[in-house]
Amino acid sequence: MLYYSVKRLLMLIPVLLGMTLIVFGIIHAIPGNPALTILGTKATPEAIHSLNKSLGLDNPWYVQYFSYLKDILSGNLGTSIQTNSPISSEIWPHLAATIELSFVAMIIAVFVGINAGIISAWKQNSFLDYTAMILALIGVSMPVFWLGLLEQWGFSIKLQWLPSIGRDDIRNSVNPITNLYLIDTLLQGRFDQFWMVIRHLILPAIALATIPTAIIARMTRSSMLEVLKSDYIRTAKAKGQRMIWIVYKYALKNAFIPILTVIGLQTGLLLGGAILTETIFGWPGVGLYIYNAIQYRDYPVIQSGILVIAFIFVMVNFIVDLLYGLFDPRIKYR
């Protein structure tokens, strides 16, 4: 297990290195340059030239790449061209916002998705099964931005139940410590604000959770259907075990490996791909951070931002790999 973990962690290095090279190549291939966007379309060519020089953008690409790589290896994520601040301090508040949102969305997705899938499989071809699977189909196909606007219209404007945007009330904003607002409000003993933060999380988390919920539900259903047909389930039934016990205890555990894979992949995707939800809900997350950087051709932010997300993605999958053994002792790590 330890050997396996170390081996996996070491394998991360070439993966991440390759990633930096790909990202670097792509962003330098797109037209436009930071000096032009910083100085605006009215800038003189001399002004653009001198800014390029002071930003080091007049160097050949490999010189830029290796100086970037040198920074990364010494633990420095670089400096944003746009704001002239260190990326390591800028990225955390954004990352925290995304982590908080994705975490809540995944809780919803796992809870609803697994239960819906189980019920579908258990009551296969029943009305419940069809309803759940049709809902899952809608969930997968529904454009997130449209769902988000619909939620705002319904739950904020019409029903006035929940706030429509942001992480907190603008007039009663949270004083950040860790930038994970659920934790910050508790640390400060502000339970009123804790509650407010939860209320702000509900709509974007539901919007963000729809696709993973649907995917998890489908995967659970197909995996459970297979397991429910196996001999040991029939034996358990024959022994007179209660069905709910059989389903949740015996069947789910064996059906869980593919579900866990999907959960892992979806978690990784949410962390990097919450950009639409973040746009609609004015959520200052990491997707928005990188999106803005792309518009400004802020190369260091794009590179380091994607690097951080890729790192998290790989780590989540690594953790999922380790969890397999927990659910299925037959899996051995070598």
Add this chain to the structure above:
Amino acid sequence: MKKKYLSLTLALVIALAMALTGCGNSSSSKSDDSSKTLVFGRGADTTSLDPAVVTDGESFRVTQNIFDTLVAYDYKNQTTEVKPSLATSWKISSDGKTYTFNLRKGVKFSDGTAFNADAVVYNFERWMNGKKSGKFAYFPSMFGGYKGDASLVIKSVTAPNANTVVFTLKRSSAPFLKNLAMSPFAISSPTAIKKYGDKYGANSGVGTGPFVFKNWKKNNTITLVKNKHYWKKGLPKLDSIVFKVIPDNSSRLNALKNGEIDIMDGLNPSDINGLKSDKDLHVYYRPPMNVAYLGFNVTMKPFDNKKVRQALNMAVDKEAINKAFYNGQAQPATNPMPPVLLGFDKSIKDYPFDLKAAKKLLAEAGYPHGFTTTLYTMSNPRDYMPQPAKTAEALQANFAKIGVKVKIENVEWSSYITKLQKGGAPMYLMGWIGDNGDPDNFLYTLLDKDSAGSNNLSFYKSEPLHKVLIAAQTETNDAKRVALYEKAQKIIHEDAPWVPLEYAKAALVGKSTISGFAPSPTGSEPLEDVTIK
């Protein structure tokens, strides 16, 4: 296991139910705190709090409220006329080369530093010496360059005493005063600039303006609080302003309707009609300081023929374009500069929308059966042109009626400019947003022969026009300048290097409890007079 699940489910259901029922009465979004806070919703974040290094409107929207300029536009009356601000009065020498400003006494920066002539000189020295860093965006383009460049219009900035600043220019420059009123040339505290060095603006900005910077959560909010020592007595009326980023136009409007923000810009044109009947909201229009146009490359056939250009001017249905792509909120353009500017010639009548006359002119020019050409357009919306591709299609249909067959080419913005500057497009869609509110910034910048290939993308070179525009640049008497610019517009109208299309008005919407908000043509405005009932 089963019980665990059940209880967990139950707990979640109860929590959710509590959340939903509890929300109805805990109306946090409408907290009625006694301090007056205005929440301004906008589409993108500030890039820096140092106004000298930015070009984007979202940055200026904030810095306008933190800083003051030597002279200021007449924001109350929504014009670009210049009024006293940090300078109470000024004298211009008869040759137009020396500007002497008397400064307001007793003004302090919000960090306690005294505002005086040395502070002004310090700021100008900082910008003029920017050649190495190259980071001052507007300074070289408005004043001709940095120290060491022959084109820099400023010879020296001196402080003969604490309350007087003297600018000596290398040549007379009529737009000079208007340039000084621009947001990028607001005066920062020298103490703060020295303290933060290269990082000035990243999380700091110290000025003399109505509000003081408090904090900035990136891509989220910027909070400013009232400057209690503001030199305008009784202002600002608000206690604080929060600028909140909500990238999506529709959800920003949702947040306004839900009361989470008080005012917003970036309203979808299609949403405006639905808001007019809403008594709780008020729609504002920004007086346009822009122009959207169709340009001809006058060096390419058949556009080297004036009659062809005039004929195409007669074939464009500007009213229909306004209705279809600006939701009727724009103003059809007659001149290359918008009406809000000094010297706009009202007497010029636009070419009539008259297909018969257009065909006749084409025949006279030797194209009785029309011709085939290409219209280039940018692929992304601009403030002055919300739907460039569709506008191009409408023009294509217009021109087809007089026998001119048009092929449309879409080009991505950053490559588009380069393409046009190289003179590669026979017809193109473009526009301009004014910088300093001076006619020179439109006519000279866009159509003088000196600008050919940079901002004069039509490569239109008219000697008579050049003489008039240069004379207007050095004339400091406003009445005489007006006469010159009217003459210039008549020449341009006759030569028709463009089809001026529309002056686009941006729409904003706010709660009707807000008063004192007057959108400025420059794109942003100080909010010192704004208050909420």
